[in-house]
Amino acid sequence: MGILLRLARQWIAGENAQQGIDQVKAANSKGILGLLNLLGEHVETREDIEATVQEYLKLLDLIDQAKVGSQISIKPTQLGLNINFDYCLANYLKVAESCAGHANNYLWIDMENSPFTQSTFDLYTKILTKYPNTGVAIQSYLKRSEKDVKNLIPLGAKVRLVKGAYNESPDIAFKTKKDVTENYSKLLALLFTQSTKENFIAVATHDSKMIERSKELAKENPAATYEYEMLMGVRDNLKxxxxxxxxxxxxxxPYGPKWLSYSIRRIREKKSNILLLGRSLFVQ
Ligand SMILES: Cc1cc2nc3c(=O)[nH]c(=O)nc-3n(C[C@H](O)[C@H](O)[C@H](O)COP(=O)(O)OP(=O)(O)OC[C@H]3O[C@@H](n4cnc5c(N)ncnc54)[C@H](O)[C@@H]3O)c2cc1C
Structure with missing residues (x-):
């Protein structure tokens, strides 16, 4: 496990929060902001979920103490969405309240696979009414996403647009790279043209074409506020x-003891990451 962890370090900061903070500090020194995430999903027991909430509260303190520029991002099933909606909402509200008290930090909600899509938007819209510094991810591979973007923008939503990372059925999802990217482009245009000052757009992709498209849209829609978000260890030159x-x-x-499954997902996304993994065996 020790060697594997060393290899996975391209994409994960380490096993604990301090290592996450150290990685953000290094990114900040290059002009890049952070978005910290404790790895994990489908946390099963209330005891473990409570520990996760406490970890995020501690993380917000650490961000302040270290004076690093970083927000946080949490998966709904880390906070109990697979157990009970109200329980999960209460957990998010605890973290959102703490975020608001920490120099107006920002809470992002990751989007998981399709059984959780609607309940995640329901969570999000409830949190947003109380805590405006909250954003949610929308996946361009889902056919429903155009409707979701149109519903969320008037509510003042902050949207992180991603292509989507899970394996979804063709009934509900675009399956070819071309279709997913075309929908990404369409949703980007919707977000940039319809956003008001209440909205915020996180263009979360490593796709150069989509980044160029967003630059054009930003020029045509100067009122839209936006940023670029990418994963640690991916396309550092582009950043x-x-x-x-x-x-x-x-x-x-990302950081945390559950680093292995995250690294495997990165490898599945791009087979040449295996080469990267292999190379880092030799290039220290
Ligand atoms: C900040 C952030 C948050 C995210 N949050 C979520 C979420 O909440 N829910 C969710 O489902 N998904 C999330 N994702 C993952 C996302 O859905 C995609 O799976 C992932 O970003 C790859 O898609 P892409 O847009 O980069 O485009 P792709 O079409 O996969 O890639 C475009 C190009 O980028 C480069 N590239 C892409 N990935 C890699 C890589 N791993 N290593 C090296 N080069 C690469 C390649 O040159 C590739 O041709 C998030 C991604 C980011 C960046």
């Missing part, structure tokens, strides 16, 4: 190019 162009860039920094 620096955007920083040099004066763009706001944020890096998703």
């Amino acid at each position: 620096m190019e955007l920083v040099a162009q004066g763009k706001q860039v944020r890096e998703y920094v």
Whole structure:
């Protein structure tokens, strides 16, 4: 496990919160903001969920104490969405309240697989009415997402647009890379053209074409506020190019003992990551 952890370090900051903070500090020194996430999903017991809530509260303190620029991002099933909606909502509200008290930090809600899509939006809209510094991810591979974007924008939603990471059925999801990207482009246009000052757009992709498209849209819609978000360890040169162009860039920094399943997902996304993994065996 020790060697594997060393290899996975390209995509995860380490096993504990302090290592997450250290990674964000390094990113901040290059002009990149952080988005910290404690790895894990489908937490099964209330005891473990309570521990997760406490971990995020501690993380917010650490962000303040270390004076790093970072927000946090949490998966709904980490806070009990697979157990009970109201219980999960109460847990999110605890973290959102603490976020608001920490120099107006920002809470992002990750989007998981489709059984949780609607309940995640229901959670989000409830949290948003009380805590405006809250955002949610929307997946362009889902056919429903256009409707979701249209419903959420008038509510003042902050949206992180991603392509989507789970394996969904063709009944509900676009399955080809081309269709997913076309829908991404369409949703980007909707977000940029319809956003008001209440909204915020996180363009969360490593796809250069979509990033170029967002730059055009930003020029045509100067009122829209936005940033770029990418994963730690992916397209670091592109992040620096955007920083040099004066763009706001944020890096998703996962940490925690459950690093293995996250690393496997990164490898599935892009087979050449195996080469990266292999290379880091030799290039220290
Ligand atoms: C900040 C952030 C938050 C996210 N949150 C969620 C979420 O809440 N829910 C969810 O379902 N998904 C989430 N994702 C994952 C997302 O859905 C995609 O699975 C992932 O970002 C890959 O899609 P892409 O847009 O980068 O495009 P792709 O079409 O996969 O990639 C475009 C190009 O980027 C490069 N690239 C992409 N991935 C890699 C990689 N791993 N290593 C090296 N190069 C790569 C390649 O050059 C590739 O051709 C998030 C992603 C980011 C960046």
